[in-house]
Amino acid sequence: MNLFQQLRLGFRSLMLHKLRSALAVLGILIGVTAVIWLVAMGEGVSYQAQQQIKDLGATSIIVRSIKPAEESSRDVGSRFGISYGLLRDDYERIISNVPTVTRAVPMREISREVRHREHFIDGQVIGCTPDYFGMNRLKIARGRPISQVDMQGYSNVVVLAWEAAAKLFPIEDPLGRAVQLGTEFYVVVGIAAERTAAAAIGGSLDARQYDRDVYIPLSTFRARIGDRVFTVRAGATQLETVELTQITAVVEDMAEVDATADIIRALLERYHKNVDYAVVVPKELLEQAETMRAMFNVLLLLIAGISLLVGGIGIMNIMLATVTERTREIGIRRALGATKGEIVQQFLWETVVLSGTGGLLGVLVGFLCGPTVNGIRQLVSTFLPEVWTALPPNIRNLEPRLAPWSIIAAFGISVGVGIIFGIYPARRAANMDPIEALRHE
Amino acid sequence: MNNLQPVSQRQSVASIVGVSKVYTLGGHQVKALNNVSVEFQQGDFVAIMGSSGSGKSTLLNVLGCLDRPTTGHYFLAGQDVAAMDDETLSRVRGRYLGFIFQSYNLIQQLSVVENIEVPLSYQRPPLPGGRERCLKLAELVGLSGRLGHRPTELSGGQQQRVAIARALVNNPHVILADEPTGNLDTATSHDIMNLLDALNRAGRTIVMVTHENDIAERARRIIRLRDGRIESVSETRPLLPVGIGSSASGVAGATTE
Numbered sequence: 001m002n003l004f005q006q007l008r009l010g011f012r013s014l015m016l017h018k019l020r021s022a023l024a025v026l027g028i029l030i031g032v033t034a035v036i037w038l039v040a041m042g043e044g045v046s047y048q049a050q051q052q053i054k055d056l057g058a059t060s061i062i063v064r065s066i067k068p069a070e071e072s073s074r075d076v077g078s079r080f081g082i083s084y085g086l087l088r089d090d091y092e093r094i095i096s097n098v099p100t101v102t103r104a105v106p107m108r109e110i111s112r113e114v115r116h117r118e119h120f121i122d123g124q125v126i127g128c129t130p131d132y133f134g135m136n137r138l139k140i141a142r143g144r145p146i147s148q149v150d151m152q153g154y155s156n157v158v159v160l161a162w163e164a165a166a167k168l169f170p171i172e173d174p175l176g177r178a179v180q181l182g183t184e185f186y187v188v189v190g191i192a193a194e195r196t197a198a199a200a201i202g203g204s205l206d207a208r209q210y211d212r213d214v215y216i217p218l219s220t221f222r223a224r225i226g227d228r229v230f231t232v233r234a235g236a237t238q239l240e241t242v243e244l245t246q247i248t249a250v251v252e253d254m255a256e257v258d259a260t261a262d263i264i265r266a267l268l269e270r271y272h273k274n275v276d277y278a279v280v281v282p283k284e285l286l287e288q289a290e291t292m293r294a295m296f297n298v299l300l301l302l303i304a305g306i307s308l309l310v311g312g313i314g315i316m317n318i319m320l321a322t323v324t325e326r327t328r329e330i331g332i333r334r335a336l337g338a339t340k341g342e343i344v345q346q347f348l349w350e351t352v353v354l355s356g357t358g359g360l361l362g363v364l365v366g367f368l369c370g371p372t373v374n375g376i377r378q379l380v381s382t383f384l385p386e387v388w389t390a391l392p393p394n395i396r397n398l399e400p401r402l403a404p405w406s407i408i409a410a411f412g413i414s415v416g417v418g419i420i421f422g423i424y425p426a427r428r429a430a431n432m433d434p435i436e437a438l439r440h441e
Numbered sequence: 442m443n444n445l446q447p448v449s450q451r452q453s454v455a456s457i458v459g460v461s462k463v464y465t466l467g468g469h470q471v472k473a474l475n476n477v478s479v480e481f482q483q484g485d486f487v488a489i490m491g492s493s494g495s496g497k498s499t500l501l502n503v504l505g506c507l508d509r510p511t512t513g514h515y516f517l518a519g520q521d522v523a524a525m526d527d528e529t530l531s532r533v534r535g536r537y538l539g540f541i542f543q544s545y546n547l548i549q550q551l552s553v554v555e556n557i558e559v560p561l562s563y564q565r566p567p568l569p570g571g572r573e574r575c576l577k578l579a580e581l582v583g584l585s586g587r588l589g590h591r592p593t594e595l596s597g598g599q600q601q602r603v604a605i606a607r608a609l610v611n612n613p614h615v616i617l618a619d620e621p622t623g624n625l626d627t628a629t630s631h632d633i634m635n636l637l638d639a640l641n642r643a644g645r646t647i648v649m650v651t652h653e654n655d656i657a658e659r660a661r662r663i664i665r666l667r668d669g670r671i672e673s674v675s676e677t678r679p680l681l682p683v684g685i686g687s688s689a690s691g692v693a694g695a696t697t698e
Contacts, residue, residue, distance in 0.1 A: 005562075012550050332546045335507060337535015337563035337611070339528045434507050438546065 010353035031308035032362025039406035046293035056282035081239025127221025143190030158186035163211035312417035319425035331437025340430035347426035355418025460513030475669035488657035491666035539608030543620035598629035
């Protein structure tokens, strides 16, 4: 018998018990779909993470100020409060001493209330240079970014993040109007485009959100706000002095990243008594994310593998029942000249038809992953808006990505499962005594 | 007497020599066959009779290569099959033997023509002209109009006709029939026996187990077994002269090649 005849015979034998076969197919279908969907979700999540890390720049090295533990900072902290973090001198040192660094962008950041009339937000005030926008891939939706002229003139100008603008100016056009930062007023010159969160850096677990940022020139920040920050914590005021929150250094080539990071670490170590800074290399984050993704995939495959195993056991169960029921047929075929091998083949083909059908249908359902996720998203956002807004943006924006390898693997595994779990029933069929089998009622 | 040749000059298609079959049942040794020797000639039609437990089923199983004798030899198509392994025995069954069973033993999920085809799928190398052969045989047994039917849609007599066609499709040396009319009414039994008779006259060698005297009477020889031994061999009709099978027309022409 040729392949087609074998498959046809298998199919027709399975049609003797339609419901039973359909249930066995369903078992495999679910397993295959699980593999494809889970891998697609995992790929989607890791793709998102990778994009966020790539947004930080694969060729950049980020140095961030970190507040040291209380004990170690006590000697530094006098009645003037504690002083820590990156210094403007560090910025100069990096620029002038590290030859591979082509560009470095300093930044200072504090939390401040931002007001416009009765509207106010808890904003992140970011003192930055014009380079900051390009480096963070912040697009200006309207108006203009911070310019060199603003820097030199210590201008009271501000660029608002999209959401900050929307909250502060629900009706009016913000451009040209003033917002209040502390006691000072700043003219809105630009509005940044919407931007998804970036990966967490500097030991913070939260992804970097851009939606509450307000950008002012770094020079203005220093002149109007200064390095000293009062914070009120547990009833006690505390004075902190920080010169720069972050320095982002950029190198020409990815290959120079690691060495440059080492040089920067060594350089900072010499001038900082405490480790009040962290050097973050997005490239390393990317590598970590890759490892995470591999581990995640292994985990998903394990889960999916279990469901396929269960499907396989279902198939074995069905085939054992089939073999018992068709003992007579086996006896007839043996009498008419079938060898044991041919009986094994016949029943194996039958299981392959079962599991292959399940596999194919599973792949088809697998392709529905994207539409299904979108459908669920639609449903939740329409009928449960409060649940929807409570979800983290990573989940709200999750786009499953079908991995071609997972489709091939899932189908291959399903057929493999069919063969493995089909061997025992098939051998049992073949090893029956033909005389006994013929006598079987 | 010139139409009867001495047995020794005829071609022997199957012969068993000194065959014994011993079973162990509950610690007791049961001799199902005890030193049995029979020779089957080309064109023979033998009925094996005997009460239950006489060993007739065991003899048919041995002849059908479904069971190996404990001792003795079985020559089929010039080879001693008594010592063959399972796979070779399967091939021998598929190549040299045709089976007809009491309960027809058709495969339920297959149509008439597909049932007739089953032995062909186990031929190594494949026999040429498979499908046409099946159609010819279906016509021979009078089922041309029911090729696509399933066994459950056929009467007992029709099912047995399908089984007979199936037993012929591999052009076997010997047809083994186990109570072929056991499940049929008298009229249908008569039809089936006519068909077997016609096949025999066309040169087919048939070995049939039966317990009905009137069915056994239709054979040329009757072998009676008792307690695993041959009790008697009687000849009801002489064998046809050698060569008549190949010259016969009609039914015969379609069945021999």
